Amino acid sequence: MTDDATVNAGDIARLAGVGRAAVSNWRRRYDDFPRPIGGTSSSPLFSLREVERWLRRNGKVYDVPLADRVWQGLRTHADDLRLGETVAWAGAFLLYLRRDPSGWRRLQRRADLTARLPAAVEAACPDLPGGPGDPIDDAALVRSLASLAAEKGHVEAFEYLCERYAETHSRRLSVTRAELAELMVRLVAPEGGTVFDPACGIGTLLLAADRHAPGKLRLIGQEIGTSAARITAVRLLLREVPARVVAGDSLRADGFAGERADAVICDPPFNERAWGYEELIGDPRWEYGLPPRGESELAWVQHCLAHVRPGGLVAVLMPGTAAGRRAGKRIRANLLRAGALRMVATVQPGGPDLWLLRRPDVGERPPSQILIADPGRDLDVLERAWAAYREDPEGVRPPNGCRAVRIIDLLDDEVDLSPARHRPAYAGFDLAAAFATARDRFREVSAALAAGVPDIDVLTERADLPATTVGELAKAGLVTIHHAPFRLIVDRGDVPVLTAEDVAFGTPPSGRTFRGAGLVTVEPDDVVTSYVTGEVTARVITEGGAVLGPQLSLYRVDRKQLDPHFLAGFLRFAGHLNPPRGHSGSSRLDARRARIPRLPLAEQQAYGRAFRQLVFLEDTLRETAALGEELIRLGFDGLSVGLLRPRN
Structure with a gap:
């Protein structure tokens, strides 16, 4: 080389x-x-x-x-x-x-x-x-x-x-977030047939479609950049996926003219004024109206609809402003009247929004309602809401964060579909039930806080304990230290990955990777350290099976001589004294020099119980705060719209 x-x-x-x-x-x-x-x-x-x-x-x-x-x-x-x-x-x-x-x-x-x-x-x-x-x-x-x-x-x-x-090239390449790509595919992709992405970039959405139904889908895509189109094609062909990718401007030079897929998924470029307005004025794709010069996103929406069969679904990401800009109100109104636009959902604060559309069948009666959603961070809500809406568009009772809005109520001078404008997005029974559940759970969790305070004696003088280091414990065979591979893909694959955030917040493994050499499998009673948002966490793992994620360290102890909760507590203290100085937001804690008291196993276990209670208290406080925020939000919403009433 x-x-x-x-x-x-x-x-x-x-x-x-x-x-x-x-x-x-x-x-x-x-x-x-x-x-x-x-x-x-x-x-x-x-x-x-x-x-x-x-x-x-x-x-x-x-x-x-x-x-x-x-x-x-x-x-x-x-x-x-x-x-x-x-x-x-x-x-x-x-x-x-x-x-x-x-x-x-x-x-x-x-x-x-x-x-x-x-x-x-x-x-x-x-x-x-x-x-x-x-x-x-x-x-x-x-x-x-x-x-x-x-x-x-x-x-x-x-x-x-x-x-x-x-x-x-993160500033030049627009890559759809992995969890968002997976969501879009789950919402619209069939179990077989053809899926089309007319702005495929380097293939993120098409690869998500293949993971949804491995080997069962024909995938087609177009991308304006030749090198990006080649990269997409290679990623698919290396997996032996039936695929065809072409290079070219989808709006000006449609590489799949006349072809209709079973589903279309798209994350198009936003705010492009030079999209071909003058040369495409009479284009037959504009069934719902000529897109204004400054509304290129509405050109993409109609391009997607033109390439899906009757009854087929479209998932397209849109800037948040596209739901309410005055210039696009006529096209939004036409999409609503025809029954083509079925859901508008905010998928992250400040946008983008996710628009779900369905190409109407000939003679089909359009629905009278559209789903409008602002689910916060719980994107799984959208799947439940969409499934309920598809089953019964007229009588749907969507979950909290989603609202079925009458289309006739939206056809005013603005045709504003912005999810923030249509909150609170609750059916009456759902909000009342959600408030009652949040209230009862808040009372239950907050009552457990007092029990979580460990019974610790307060000393008048500092107790100096004989100490050793983790490095010495490792040399003596009492601790075995493992690190995850430096480079590890954590957004796809079939092997669960324990991430730094999972360790910090005590949540189940949230990552995924592929099987391969060098992976470290986590076992019960392993101590894992993470460093997230400036805080060091050392946590004893209770369930094994996942593999160690990037920037994590694992300490496997000899249980006959060392208590894992005892070690975790002192590792966390060492991390607070000397936090890692990584070059990113997440870095390993080098604990070999961390000082660990030399104590008999029985005394270690007493310390371990106290440390474990403190971790429980920390997790409970975090859950209580989250429940409290939801309870407050539901309370304000319910009282404001008349679905809750204070007692006299």
Whole structure:
């Protein structure tokens, strides 16, 4: 692989597991720290190999993983403006390896590898938009890519590159949040048939559709950027998903004209004035009205409806302002009258909103109500509300946070569908029942607070206890320390992942990843430390089976000599005294130097019970606060609209 791979200060910090400030300090303190070989004065670039040699020379031994070497090689091979093309070609090469392994075995030994490789890749990948693109002419980098595929598998190797690409270009790439993508798919995607994304980006929504019904869906997509379209195609084809992706402007140059899918999912670009207004004035897709020049999102909505069969569903993300802007009221009114628009829901504060639509069947009677929802953080509410609405649009009683609004009441001078305007979104019985449940639960949980205070003696003088360190306990075999893999995908897969937030808030494992080498499986009575929003937490795990998430550390104790709750309490205290100084919002606690009292097991267990009660008290206080907020909100809403009444 090329010796010219470069890294910036942030890359060095991430690879060495330190903060950026530490890298800046090294540059000031050590005269032999590598000199920049490129970049700018504010963002210098360093030779990866020189940095690695310096780390070893100064006792900071850290072997850069192969995946990181490949990524840095790709970044060095192309400037940032062409990085997407390079990643796309790397994906095409991985697809070639998957499809023609014997051809690669013959070709890799040849001295003229880089001269012959482009034709081989192109022949193996005829289904990529515009072909595989400009090849990588670095034979060492190409061979490293092949080694990465052998190490991780073709799919995981490319997913790693895509993840790093999305991180690097986070300001240029718009990637739909994973949980939102999964929700959109669950709401509208069928168990079989065709799903279309006309603004597919790098494939987030289409991949979510494949996870929804693996191998049962035909996936089609279009993306204006050729490199992004290629990346999407590779991600799908490496999984052997029946897929077709084209490059081009969906509004100006529809790559699937006349084709109708069973469902459409879309996260289109927002606020684009140059979307083709003048040249598309007479376009037949505008069944509900010509989109105003400043309402490109309403062009996307109608484009999606034009590509779904009668009775098919559309899920499209929209800016919050699209629900109430005056310029778009005529189209919103027409969508309502026709029964095409079925739900408008806010999916995060400040937007975007999620619009769910259904292409009407010929002669079908439109519903008299639309769902309008503002569920807060509980997006699962939308699934329950949508299922109830589809079963009975006229008599639906949606859950709290959602409201069935008569369409005739919305057809006024504004046709404002903004969810915030239509709160409180409760049916009378639902609000009353929710208030009663929240009140009773608040009383029950708050009553448990007093019982959660541990019985602790107050001393007049500090008790000095003989102590050791976690490092010494580890050397003696009383504690085994494990860390999660540095890079771990936590938003897809079938293996549950314990995240830092789960540890901090005492919730079940919320992440997902794929099976593979290096995963650390959590067992009951393991102590796991996390560092979230400036707070160190050390928690004893009660249920095993999940794997350790990024930036977490696990301490497995010999129960015959060490109580886990005792250890967790003192680890937390050590973290408060010396919090981690990570380069991100979540970092590991280095606890080897944490001081742990030397006590007999029986005394450890007494401390452990006290620490456990404090953790219970903390969790109960958090739950009480959340219940109190909901109780207050329900109370104000119910009293204000006449669904609750104070007692005399």
